[in-house]
Every structure is written in C-alpha cells, then in structure tokens.
Amino acid sequence: MQKIVEKLQNGLKGCVEIPSDKSISHRAVMLSSLAKGKSLIRNFSNGEDPISTLKLFEQLGVKAKYIDEKTLEIVSEGKLSAPLKALDCGNSGTTMRLVSGILAGQKFNSTLIGDESLSKRPMKRIIEPLKLMGADIKSTDFHAPLEIKGAHLNGIDYVSKLSSAQVKSCILLAGLFADGITKFTEPFISRNHTEIMLKYMGADIITEGKTVSIKKSALLPQEINICGDISSVAYFIVAALIVPNSEIILKNVGLNPTRTGILDVVKAMEGNIEILDKKNISGEDVGDIKVSYSELKSCIIQGELIPRLIDELPVIAVLATQAQGVTTIKDAEDLRNKESDRIKSVVTELKKIGAEIEETPDGFKITGKKQLKGGCEVETYHDHRLAMSLYVASLICERPLIINDFNWVNISFPEFEKLFNTLIN
Ligand code: S3P
Numbered sequence: 513m514q515k516i517v518e519k520l521q522n523g524l525k526g527c528v529e530i531p532s533d534k535s536i537s538h539r540a541v542m543l544s545s546l547a548k549g550k551s552l553i554r555n556f557s558n559g560e561d562p563i564s565t566l567k568l569f570e571q572l573g574v575k576a577k578y579i580d581e582k583t584l585e586i587v588s589e590g591k592l593s594a595p596l597k598a599l600d601c602g603n604s605g606t607t608m609r610l611v612s613g614i615l616a617g618q619k620f621n622s623t624l625i626g627d628e629s630l631s632k633r634p635m636k637r638i639i640e641p642l643k644l645m646g647a648d649i650k651s652t653d654f655h656a657p658l659e660i661k662g663a664h665l666n667g668i669d670y671v672s673k674l675s676s677a678q679v680k681s682c683i684l685l686a687g688l689f690a691d692g693i694t695k696f697t698e699p700f701i702s703r704n705h706t707e708i709m710l711k712y713m714g715a716d717i718i719t720e721g722k723t724v725s726i727k728k729s730a731l732l733p734q735e736i737n738i739c740g741d742i743s744s745v746a747y748f749i750v751a752a753l754i755v756p757n758s759e760i761i762l763k764n765v766g767l768n769p770t771r772t773g774i775l776d777v778v779k780a781m782e783g784n785i786e787i788l789d790k791k792n793i794s795g796e797d798v799g800d801i802k803v804s805y806s807e808l809k810s811c812i813i814q815g816e817l818i819p820r821l822i823d824e825l826p827v828i829a830v831l832a833t834q835a836q837g838v839t840t841i842k843d844a845e846d847l848r849n850k851e852s853d854r855i856k857s858v859v860t861e862l863k864k865i866g867a868e869i870e871e872t873p874d875g876f877k878i879t880g881k882k883q884l885k886g887g888c889e890v891e892t893y894h895d896h897r898l899a900m901s902l903y904v905a906s907l908i909c910e911r912p913l914i915i916n917d918f919n920w921v922n923i924s925f926p927e928f929e930k931l932f933n934t935l936i937n
Pocket of ligand 1: 702
C-alpha cells in the first residue's frame with residue numbers, strides 16, 4: 513500500500529493514549545502460557561508480531577480468548593504440548609528468539625519458521641548459548657528454519673558480547689527448564705521486561721548489576737496490565753519536537769529505565785519534554801509525557817545508551833536532521849541485524865528526501881538543521897520502524913512524500929495514522 517503524506521500546515525495539538533507495549537505483550541503471552549491456570553492480560557497489543565506469538569502458543573496447546581477488544585484470557589495446563597506443524601513466527605525476531613529458549617527444554621520436537629526478513633536474521637547468538645546448555649538445534653547456517661529437538665538442559669554461566677534482551681530472555685527462559693543455576697551477563701543492560709515479569713509471576717530470579725541468575729521455577733498465573741509502548745510513542749515525541757507550534761500529551765507510557773534512552777537524548781538536545789504522573793503498574797514504571805516544538809542542538813549517542821533506544825534510532829535520525837550541528841550515533845552495529853539493515857536503509861531513504869546523513873560501520877553522522885525536500889518515493893524494506901520514521905519526516909518535507917508498502921506499520925502499530933490524525937487540526 514502506497515501512502516502519500518503532505519507537510520503539516522499547523523502544529524500537532526492534543527492528548528493521545530498510545531497502544532500497548534509490543535515487547536511486554538510477547539512476554540505476557542509466553543509466561544502466561546507456562547503458568548498453570550488462568551491468566552488475564554489487559555491492554556494486549558493488536559500488532560501482528562504479538563499476534564504471531566499468541567497463535568504460536570495456541571498451537572502448543574494453550575487456550576486463549578478475548579474477554580473484550582483488548583483483554584485476553586489465557587488458560588494453560590502449565591505445560592506445553594507437541595505442535596502438529598511448523599510454528600510460524602511471521603516477521604517477529606522476539607518470537608523466534610524467545611520461543612527457542614522455551615522449546616529447547618521441552619519433551620517434544622518443534623520447528624520454527626519466519627517470513628523473508630526474519631529468515632535472513634542471525635540466530636547464532638541464541639543457538640550457541642542454548643547448545644552450551646545441552647540444546648539440540650539444527651539451522652541453515654544459523655538462520656531459520658530452526659529444528660529444535662527437546663533436550664535435557666543444564667544451567668550455564670554465560671557472558672554475552674552483545675547487549676541483547678532477546679538473547680538474554682532466550683537464555684533465562686531456557687533456564688526455567690534447566691538443572692542448576694543459569695546466569696547471563698551482558699556488557700550494558702538491555703530491556704529487562706522478562707526479568708520483571710518472571711519475578712512478578714513467582715520465578716526464582718535475581719538481578720545483580722549486569723548479571724541475571726535464574727533457577728528452574730513454576731510460574732503462577734497473574735493479571736498483567738500492559739502499558740503504552742515507548743517505542744511507538746517515540747514517533748509522536750519526534751513529530752511534536754520538529755513540527756512548529758506543536759504541544760501534545762502522551763498518556764500511559766511505559767517508562768522502564770531500560771527503555772527511556774530517547775528521553776535522555778531529547779533532554780541532551782535541549783528539547784521541551786516533561787514527565788507527568790509517574791506510577792508503577794504490574795512491576796513496570798508508567799507515566800504521561802508532555803512534549804512541544806523545540807529548537808534542538810546536536811548530541812552524541814553511544815555506549816550504554818544504545819540498548820536503551822535501539823528501536824528508536826531510525827526516528828532519532830529524523831530528529832537529528834532538525835538539530836543544529838553534527839549528531840553522531842556510534843556503537844549501534846547491531847542495527848544492521850534488525851527487520852532491515854537499519855543503518856543502510858535509514859541513510860539511503862533520508863538522503864533521498866534531502867537529509868545530510870553519512871553511514872558509518874556502527875551508526876550515522878547527521879548534519880542539521882536541514883530543510884527536508886520530499887517530493888519523491890521512499891521504500892520501507894519490510895520494516896515497520898522505517899515506515900513510521902519516514903511518515904514523521906514527511907510531516908516537515910516541502911513537497912509530499914510517497915511511502916511505498918506503508919502497511920508494514922501493522923507489525924507493531926496498526927492505529928498509527930489514525931492516532932496521528934486525532935492531533936491534526
Ligand atoms: C526486543 C529487543 C530488541 C529490540 C526488539 C525487541 C525484545 O532486540 O530491537 O525490537 O522484545 O526483547 P535486541 O535485544 O536483540 O537488541
């Protein structure tokens with residue numbers, strides 16, 4: 513589907529509640545499926561990725577039904593049953609990597625498959641540590657399909673070179689079924705939703721600095737309330753900062769410190785942003801965000817900040833085109849392994865619309881402030897975050913932008929455009 517977006521004539525104004533967190537939605541289905549009894553998931557995401565996870569667990573014998581549009585009831589025996597056919601993870605790396613950890617220690621065999629983009633993404637990062645635990649996994653040169661034979665697992669003390677929540681979560685979930693203690697250490701702390709939810713559901717898990725340890729545990733069913741996704745909110749934050757005369761409030765946003773790198777960047781760029789009404793829901797920090805149009809300065813984004821804003825980097829690149837000076841993004845080489853090679857795809861598409869952006873091996877250099885021109889077609893590379901970032905850029909382009917295959921937004925945020933329209937006068 514092609515989308516033609518024109519420059520906004522007025523600022524964005526108003527208040528909007530952003531849909532459910534994708535990362536937490538995946539974990540809510542996975543952990544509820546492992547807990548014996550009835551769990552309730554409130555504000556479950558309707559993105560295609562979390563729905564891939566839900567369908568997959570139904571194939572593993574879990575019963576799921578919607579109580580209302582956004583509330584999901586999961587009933588589980590507390591153990592999974594052998595699937596009748598291959599399990600389809602769609603476009604979702606989180607599904608494939610986390611579920612591999614769960615399936616490695618079951619008493620049955622299974623196969624995980626994915627779409628064209630997911631089948632190109634690296635799985636060595638999970639296969640290697642899982643094998644050290646005793647897992648039996650066959651792949652094609654460390655890519656999907658993954659054939660997993662149920663095996664007896666033992667705990668490991670694994671020091672990861674990557675700061676990756678998907679790898680960490682995979683190993684911790686395998687640790688739920690392993691003998692002994694499973695320990696995972698990462699260079700910088702990545703999102704910790706798995707740890708928070710495992711603890712909330714009664715697992716024997718401890719975090720000490722950058723190391724998490726878990727022992728075999730039975731999970732208890734719970735009621736889980738999912739907050740709004742800061743990664744989806746990021747598009748609204750950037751739009752309000754770069755479209756003159758904007759002032760908006762974003763309600764019920766997840767503010768887990770392992771995810772709020774974008775707020776630190778906006779502050780470093782001297783953007784007008786404020787957190788209102790902070791509280792804790794189902795173990796996660798939540799609050800409202802007020803943000804308005806700002807004169808921005810460039811900054812350097814690197815090191816421990818990267819895992820805290822990894823999914824926001826494409827839209828942060830758009831933001832940097834409107835900040836005075838050179839913004840440098842470093843240490844983000846893993847961006848090349850996302851739904852697209854996000855270093856190449858962001859640079860190629862932003863250059864087309866008039867940005868001054870340079871590709872580096874591990875990030876970008878962006879010189880602002882530049883008037884974006886638009887008036888051309890841009891591509892989305894099977895990548896929802898690229899589609900939404902280009903939409904935000906188009907709001908300030910001189911001429912309309914034609915975004916090809918815009919429907920990839922449905923992967924995480926089907927209501928994206930509808931919610932933007934509520935803020936346009
Ligand atoms: C995710 C972790 C991140 C992120 C992805 C979702 C998760 O990946 O990019 O969109 O839910 O655990 P990595 O942990 O591999 O960086």
